[in-house]
Amino acid sequence: MEKIIIVERLKKEFKSFNRSESFVEALKSLVKRDYKVTKAVDDISFSISKGEIVGFLGPNGAGKSTTIKMLSGIVYADSGNIEVLGFNPWKERIKYVGNIGVIFGQKSQLFWDLPPIDAFYMNKEIYNIDKKIFDDTLEYFVRLLDLFEIMKKPTRQLSLGERMKCEFVMSMLHRPKVVFLDEPTIGLDVFAKETIRKFIKDMNKKFGTTFIVTSHDLEDIENLCDRVIIINHGKIVFDDDVSKLVVKDKKYITVKFYEKIDFDKLSKVKEIKILDRISEHSVRLEANVKKIYVDELIKKIRMGKRIEDLEISNPPITEIIKKLYKD
């Protein structure tokens, strides 16, 4: 598959003013300041192929948004190289940004006091979009996102979900080949989230648009992405298929017995950790299955008792990601 985003050894540092909370320190800072240098992005490299939907995960301050801003040409890198669709975002900005779309979940490019339709027409001029292409694209989006009435109301009267639909239209009217989404579903209700996710999938399928999505909502990642890049302290700590985000030697077991559980005895089974004593008859366990088969472990847990119900599952993706963040 053709690589359309190539990032090599990208670095970005920010200098921030550092002082304690005391008034004397504040006075001193008028003359002399202590600065702290933060490595927002620390030597990262990756590539993304045409048509991929890649999730970009990481805790707050990990460097996700800075990376997106460097990829979209907003922020200059200190060193390293970025090539998107054959363009260097900083050297060929005007040509480049005509081929990308960017959506920030917490910032709006609509006019607050005017209906979104006015902003759409503004983008038609700015991006020099051919009238027929503009009309066709807008009509398609209006039908897909049910925007006919919404786009005629002043933006300030729209709900967050309605506004976000319009932000998507605003960023995609010029049919970009690559779209960067920075927390696109933040603050949205479940229905709005579903609509947005469906829209992204449709765009990816119909136009082959490549999406790079940063989100704290793991449902976004599980629903949309095939691949996930996890960044922490400015470094990539995971870059693989979402399906690889499993811990093979760990299982979660919920078991319910007909008889009362002897928790003292159960806690002596070395391969397990009791997570939750649900009742006298049932318990939730975390099991290490690295050196033992699951059926053998169940036998150890049973201790001769009859099982009424049993559920074995992989650790949820949140647990794995939390672990990666901590590491």
Next chain:
Amino acid sequence: MSNLVTWFKYIRSSFLIRMAYRGEFLISLVSMFALEMVGPLFAYTIYLNSPGFAGWTFYQIILLQGILLFIKGFSYVHFFGIVWNSNISIWRGTLDFIFLKPRNLLLTFIFSSYDVEDNAKMLGGIALIGFALYHIEFTFTKILLMIYLIILGIVLFFAFALLFSAFIIRFIQTWRLYEFLEIILMIAQYPNKIYPQYVSVIFTSIIPLFVAGVFPAEALIGSVVPNVLLMTFSVVFIFSISLYTWFNVLKHYSSAGG
């Protein structure tokens, strides 16, 4: 051509945005016009009650005030909005969006900073100039020189706007620059001859502030305008530095949040 259409679209949007609250829009237009007339009235009072404007007639004083008001109004309407817009968009984090438009950064920023209300200033300036010209005799050459110096004044204001905007983007949230600008305008609104000679030399040749008021008026009424070539050079030099600074600051823009 495409930039021109985009500019008109932005102007249209600016009017539509302001007219969304029509009461506030009309009040602000009227109040701004009234406020801007205080300057000429004050100058008129000085003219009547002191020898401060020796050698100037009433209509010449009105012309001077009109030119200053026009340059200020024109600048505020068309490009000085980048100063206020820098503050607001840095604060909201929306400056990012100008980088995402496939257009020249500065033009996009100027277009999106169009200021509707200050049309009252600009129209007030035009009205005063028109009123004064009706009562002053002038030649074609003199009016050409006046127009040239007005253009220089506008370019100088543009340079200030770029420097202030760059300063705000670099140092974040510096609203007090507005007061600095008002001081600059106060210097420009009186004849250079009322100042000590060294002040006059500084604001004639090094930072030629008088080009934004006194000199275009003097050009029209036939007084000798000193060092037009040197002033032109200074204005072009200041403008080049400002332009370089603005683009250079944007290279170090770190955005907000995230």
